Amino acid sequence: LYRLLLLSLLIQHSIWHILANTVLKGTHNLKKRSWILTTLAAFVMTAASIPFLRDLLLPRDVLGSVARIILQFSNLTNANIPANVRAVLVERAVEAARANATWQFFSLAEIHPRTFTVTHPLCAFFIAYLLSDLALGAIFYPSMMNMASGWVHHTAYIFFFSYWLHRGWGHIAATAAVFELPTFVMGIACLYPPLRSNMGFTISFFITRVGLHFGILYATYTKKGRNAPGIDGSWA
Known part of the structure; x- marks a missing residue:
């Protein structure tokens, strides 16, 4: 010091x-x-x-949280997301759910x-x-x-x-x-x-x-x- x-x-x-x-x-x-x-x-x-x-x-996994938000938005608006892109988003959202499970704002x-x-x-x-x-x-x-x-x-x-x-x-x-x-x-x-x-x-x-x-x-x-x-x- x-x-x-x-x-x-x-x-x-x-x-x-x-x-x-x-x-x-x-x-x-x-x-x-x-x-x-x-x-x-x-x-x-x-x-x-x-x-x-x-x-x-x-949250700890910010990008994964963004992926989850995108998926939720697409479900609400019936937006068409290519299957391969959706698979990646789902994977990131699942990883974020685990990483952020104990996170508190x-x-x-x-x-x-x-x-x-x-x-x-x-x-x-x-x-x-x-x-x-x-x-x-x-x-x-x-x-x-x-x-x-x-x-x-x-x-x-x-x-x-x-x-x-x-x-x-x-x-x-x-x-x-x-x-x-x-x-x-x-x-x-x-x-x-x-x-x-x-x-x-x-x-x-x-x-x-x-x-x-x-x-x-x-x-x-x-x-x-x-x-x-x-x-x-x-x-x-």
Whole structure:
């Protein structure tokens, strides 16, 4: 984890200094420079959450489930499907029925940890972002760092992510990393104002920060959610 953290720090500081001293240099770009790391981190977090969200929201055999839906639709509409194609669809639908027999929608038990391939690198990257934003902000854009969303928020989440990693809950945090989508929308708007979209921010905020947030909290509250691997019945 320490190597991942150091590598993340190196990457983030390099990107910031390159952009801050080229396309975003000058006093008129101070606010944009303060959003470089935040936008980068929000993009990485959102993109990395996709495989975890797939586990949470989609059945194990997606293609087989699609085959079953096609068969059901053809039966309802009396659509003519060639015999050889129907045979393949039936075979895939049967395989999907077996694979998805115990699958539950929005169950934390369905999330694959991906501990060393995604979870640890992602959490290390986010902790590195929090540290980098505080350090660079204190030096290069102190007027853009406020107490609540800057110092308090970043310090708190450094401890949160460290604790979640210690407890083996990093994959849950990685699933919730999609909460950074509205931050990415806002960051892009700051870096390149023509892409500003109030509607995009509002929709992404309510889907992720409100809807999905409530869903994950509820999934954590359920008995099966608390008995999921890594959580093992714990409330804290």
